[in-house]
Amino acid sequence: MTPDLPPPVTPGEQPPAAPSGLMARFRKYFLTGLVVAGPIAITFYLTWWFVTWVDGLVRPFVPIAYRPETYLPFGLPGSGLIVAVIALTLLGFLTANLIGRTLVDLGEKILGRIPAVRAIYRGLKQVFETLFSGHGSSFRRVGLVEFPSPGMWSIVLISQSPSPEVSRSLPGQEEHISVFLPCAPNPTTGFFFYVPKSKIIEVEMSTEDAATLIMSAGVVQPGSDPQKKVAALAGMANAARAANSARPLQPQPAKVE
Incomplete structure (x- = not known):
């Protein structure tokens, strides 16, 4: 006996509507919750990864006596990021005066005499100056x-x-x-x-x-409404699921023994 197959969808004919009921509502609410929670979870994950990455870079340069875990029974995530922000701000303050500017110029002259490093440093410096300057118009x-x-x-x-x-x-x-x-x-x-x-x-x-x-x-x-954004994403997921369920099954050829 051959299994009963759903009739194929002819061109121009609308696919059958998605099944309604308890399971359909469950899938709809699940997809909507996934759309809402997914970006939040990924954002927190990327933020946590960035904080721990900076902590791993900065912590070796901080003396043990000044680390939070020396006085606390647990580590303090973000302490390395705070140290990095303070250090960069202090570096910018020192660079703004004459002595700091002289030291920076001396370092640039030393890097400029190294053939392989010179091109990399100059290119990266131009990129950073263009992107992080308040007066540039690139990519704005x-x-x-x-x-x-x-x-x-x-x-x-x-x-x-x-x-x-x-x-x-x-x-x-x-x-x-x-x-x-x-x-x-x-x-x-x-x-x-x-x-x-x-x-x-x-x-x-x-x-x-x-x-x-x-x-x-x-x-x-x-400019669209946030609720409409969530509904649009959930609707797209539901439409893809309905299209896959409406696709006709192809009969499998019988095995010849």
């Missing part, structure tokens, strides 16, 4: 470019204009600008390229909203 503007083909638009983060050497090598007389195109769902990877300014449509959107839009693959739209 969001735009749209036609990518990967005409009619398809992608979100990019607008950076700086190319250097004179690169500008002279670019074809045409139009001014270009460098942009970074993040990939979904991991915005830390992507594509970097130069594009004419006339080909960029600047969008009134913060970089945080752009990153959220990319990581959610368009599910979480900027």
Whole structure:
């Protein structure tokens, strides 16, 4: 006897509705709770990982007499992070005066004489000065470019204009600008390229909203209500589950003995 198979879904026909009942409501509430608790749990995990990582780097440089666990029966997470923040602030204060500036210049001259280290240090210094300066505009503007083909638009983060050497090598007389195109769902990877300014449509959107839009693959739209965001994510999960359950089963061929 052959098992009763569900009728296949013909093109244009709506798939059967998701089953209703106690189990359906349980799955819906479970997915909604997962959507709410998942980002919170991952955020706490990443924060804890960062704090413990900084503690592991700083603790060897702190004398044992000044460590909290010397006087407490347990360790104090975050103590290394506090020491690092105070040390960096003190370093910035010392660098602001003449003596500190002289020492920093001397250290940079020493690093500049090492061929392999010189390029790495100068590149990283420029990146940090650009990202953490309060006056820079790199990656603070969001735009749209036609990518990967005409009619398809992608979100990019607008950076700086190319250097004179690169500008002279670019074809045409139009001014270009460098942009970074993040990939979904991991915005830390992507594509970097130069594009004419006339080909960029600047969008009134913060970089945080752009990153959220990319990581959610368009599910979480900027400015939407938080409850609607949760409902949209839960609805997407329910739709995927319903589509998988509506997929017709394929009969397995009989084994020939």
